[in-house]
Amino acid sequence: MNAINRNENQALSRAVLEIDVANHPGVMSHVVGLFSRRAYNVEGILCLPVGDGRQSRIWLLVNEDQRLPQMIRQVEKLEDVNAVRRHHADHAVFTDLEAFFQA
Amino acid sequence: MSETPNETLTGAQITVRLLERQGVRLVTGYPGGAILPIYDALGQSTAIRHVLARHEQGAGFIAQGMARVSGEVAVCMASSGPGATNLLTAIADAKLDSIPLVAITGQVPKAMIGTDAFQEVDTYGLSVPITKHNFLVSSTEELLDVIPRAFAIAASGRPGPVLIDIPKDVQSRTIEVAEWPAPGQRVMPAPADGMALAEAASLIAAAKRPLLYLGGGVIHAGASELALELAEISTLPTVMTLMALGAMPVDHPLSLGMLGMHGAPYTNLALDECDLLIAVGARFDDRATGKVAAFCPQAKIIHIDIDAAELDKIKTAHVGIVADVAEALTRLLPLLPENPRAEWNARIDALKAAHPQPLPGVNDPRSHFGLIRAVAACLDDDAIVATDVGQHQMWAAQAYPLRRPRQWLTSGGLGTMGFGVPAAIGAALAAPERTVVCFTGDGSILMNIQELVTAAEQRANVKIVLMNNAVLGLVHQQQTLFYGQRLFASEFQSMPDFVAAARALGIAAVDLDQAANPCAALADAFARPGPCLIHAGIDAEQKVYPMVPPGAANRDMIGAQA
Numbered sequence: 310m311n312a313i314n315r316n317e318n319q320a321l322s323r324a325v326l327e328i329d330v331a332n333h334p335g336v337m338s339h340v341v342g343l344f345s346r347r348a349y350n351v352e353g354i355l356c357l358p359v360g361d362g363r364q365s366r367i368w369l370l371v372n373e374d375q376r377l378p379q380m381i382r383q384v385e386k387l388e389d390v391n392a393v394r395r396h397h398a399d400h401a402v403f404t405d406l407e408a409f410f411q412a
Numbered sequence: 413m414s415e416t417p418n419e420t421l422t423g424a425q426i427t428v429r430l431l432e433r434q435g436v437r438l439v440t441g442y443p444g445g446a447i448l449p450i451y452d453a454l455g456q457s458t459a460i461r462h463v464l465a466r467h468e469q470g471a472g473f474i475a476q477g478m479a480r481v482s483g484e485v486a487v488c489m490a491s492s493g494p495g496a497t498n499l500l501t502a503i504a505d506a507k508l509d510s511i512p513l514v515a516i517t518g519q520v521p522k523a524m525i526g527t528d529a530f531q532e533v534d535t536y537g538l539s540v541p542i543t544k545h546n547f548l549v550s551s552t553e554e555l556l557d558v559i560p561r562a563f564a565i566a567a568s569g570r571p572g573p574v575l576i577d578i579p580k581d582v583q584s585r586t587i588e589v590a591e592w593p594a595p596g597q598r599v600m601p602a603p604a605d606g607m608a609l610a611e612a613a614s615l616i617a618a619a620k621r622p623l624l625y626l627g628g629g630v631i632h633a634g635a636s637e638l639a640l641e642l643a644e645i646s647t648l649p650t651v652m653t654l655m656a657l658g659a660m661p662v663d664h665p666l667s668l669g670m671l672g673m674h675g676a677p678y679t680n681l682a683l684d685e686c687d688l689l690i691a692v693g694a695r696f697d698d699r700a701t702g703k704v705a706a707f708c709p710q711a712k713i714i715h716i717d718i719d720a721a722e723l724d725k726i727k728t729a730h731v732g733i734v735a736d737v738a739e740a741l742t743r744l745l746p747l748l749p750e751n752p753r754a755e756w757n758a759r760i761d762a763l764k765a766a767h768p769q770p771l772p773g774v775n776d777p778r779s780h781f782g783l784i785r786a787v788a789a790c791l792d793d794d795a796i797v798a799t800d801v802g803q804h805q806m807w808a809a810q811a812y813p814l815r816r817p818r819q820w821l822t823s824g825g826l827g828t829m830g831f832g833v834p835a836a837i838g839a840a841l842a843a844p845e846r847t848v849v850c851f852t853g854d855g856s857i858l859m860n861i862q863e864l865v866t867a868a869e870q871r872a873n874v875k876i877v878l879m880n881n882a883v884l885g886l887v888h889q890q891q892t893l894f895y896g897q898r899l900f901a902s903e904f905q906s907m908p909d910f911v912a913a914a915r916a917l918g919i920a921a922v923d924l925d926q927a928a929n930p931c932a933a934l935a936d937a938f939a940r941p942g943p944c945l946i947h948a949g950i951d952a953e954q955k956v957y958p959m960v961p962p963g964a965a966n967r968d969m970i971g972a973q974a
């Protein structure tokens with residue numbers, strides 16, 4: 310679906326976003342929809358409940374292109390998002406999963 | 413918290429009670445099977461009046477008219493499936509223009525969701541990208557939390573539409589209500605950063621050629637007077653977006669009117685020369701900026717907006733301030749010394765004299781500008797002006813003497829044909845003491861013409877000025893200018909008798925083309941209370957000028973010569 314566009318090809322590196330959200334059906338589509346409607350490819354997604362289960366944490370692996378700061382602000386605006394933290398692409402959350410994604 | 417004993421109520425009764433507690437006195441909508449429990453409860457309410465639209469899109473725009481005039485959250489309702497999908501355009505329109513709405517839709521019973529049940533659509537999924545927030549209510553208890561929250565979200569920060577999808581069984585189930593939640597209120601954002609305000613003040617003091625750029629956020633924040641004070645203290649020439657028209661009276665000496673694609677020549681040329689742009693509640697929309705790289709090329713930028721995501725989205729600000737613009741301006745004003753800026757304002761006056769807005773035929777009530785001015789001459793500043801979308805809209809923006817915030821209702825961001833008539837009805841319902849005029853086109857009016865019946869039924873005081881050029885004027889204009897004059901699908905082959913149609917739908921109508929004295933006929937139409945259609949033929953060859961071709965720089969206007 311999401312053709313890699315020039316923007317993303319030029320991406321120097323990747324970033325990992327850690328997003329604290331309210332845990333309910335629909336929060337995922339709110340977050341991911343912001344990316345898909347801008348044809349901004351999300352390379353990796355991970356989501357699990359935290360604590361008593363009323364909150365979840367979403368981890369996204371995304372290309373670091375010039376639109377990323379705007380994307381983060383848009384994510385922060387979502388009603389169900391409590392916090393967004395940005396990490397380097399070498400964050401363990403995805404690198405430790407590589408074993409499950411061998412071709 | 414109430415002291416009354418527990419009440420046993422259905423979800424529908426709870427919904428209506430929460431709307432009442434919210435202070436809602438007027439809702440608009442269209443019923444259907446999946447929302448009938450709520451309609452049944454609504455019918456029992458003595459506090460809330462329901463206005464039945466004739467199409468859900470009409471209901472959505474009626475609610476928008478109410479919200480745009482009052483600044484309060486307005487409520488519309490529709491059933492599941494086609495009712496909900498019909499509402500979507502009006503919701504998307506509210507999102508782009510930051511209008512506070514709560515849309516309530518019925519949904520098939522929870523157990524049937526996902527079974528392709530009769531009149532089931534994924535209203536929640538469809539509304540994700542066009543609402544500020546949306547809810548699919550999964551239990552009757554949840555209503556007590558969701559409904560006040562929906563109002564708070566719609567009204568807080570940057571306003572916007574919130575959709576609440578309520579399955580039928582959630583509406584029908586009874587629960588005991590021990591206590592009622594507080595009504596949802598607007599939550600004030602954090603105050604503006606004092607350092608940034610001081611920095612802004614020193615940039616303004618140091619600027620030689622500053623311009624104030626007001627957007628719709630100024631209207632939403634009720635900050636027009638503060639913006640005017642700012643302009644006057646520092647003698648700042650001021651441009652307005654389509655959404656901000658009325659924030660400063662057009663005939664104020666500092667007003668440069670509307671900027672952008674159809675802005676006046678002097679306005680866009682002044683922007684080219686400014687060394688500081690003070691953007692307040694504006695979002696650098698492409699219709700305002702033209703080619704962004706060429707927009708205010710010499711200017712530093714101060715950007716004040718309640719929505720952090722607007723800062724640096726299109727243009728990077730030298731000073732960015734995230735705040736309620738009224739709060740920010742209140743604190744900015746005392747930091748500014750008076751500054752007459754004689755040289756810069758003399759330059760502005762020279763630009764105004766050398767590059768005026770062309771207004772051909774402005775004294776002829778049978779021409780487009782002349783008609784708009786003749787209508788204005790029948791009205792005072794209390795009147796509300798709504799428009800549809802097309803050439804007539806831009807001509808009204810250019811020529812109507814708008815002088816008051818919330819006087820001007822137009823679909824800016826989405827540019828939705830069909831907005832005008834229902835929005836005007838909503839305005840008339842929200843402000844029954846005012847006259848509402850709606851400039852519409854022969855294309856636009858047909859998109860929601862069924863609402864003339866609603867206008868008749870409600871005796872809404874709307875005067876619909878139909879500027880009939882027998883073409884989709886803006887399309888015709890673009891095809892003429894940019895597509896080698898290949899007119900295709902923009903000329904109507906068949907034209908209804910609009911005067912007869914209006915009468916058949918129950919409202920008075922007058923044809924100015926048949927009137928010996930069009931001004932007298934207009935005055936007569938405006939003197940009679942209640943809805944009226946005023947039909948006027950317009951030359952199809954007239955263009956909206958000046959025009960910045962899509963993608964071009966604002967300085968490269970065509971048709972800028974008077």
Ligand SMILES: Cc1ncc(C[n+]2csc(CCOP(=O)(O)OP(=O)(O)O)c2C)c(N)n1
Binds near residue numbers: 803
């Ligand atoms: C719902 C919708 N469909 C299509 C358009 C594209 N469009 C913009 S202006 C216009 C022509 C409007 O015609 P009319 O209402 O007669 O106004 P005029 O330009 O002739 O004054 C069209 C088709 C639109 N803005 N909205």
Ligand SMILES: [Mg+2]
Binds near residue numbers: 802853855879881884
């Ligand atoms: Mg037309």
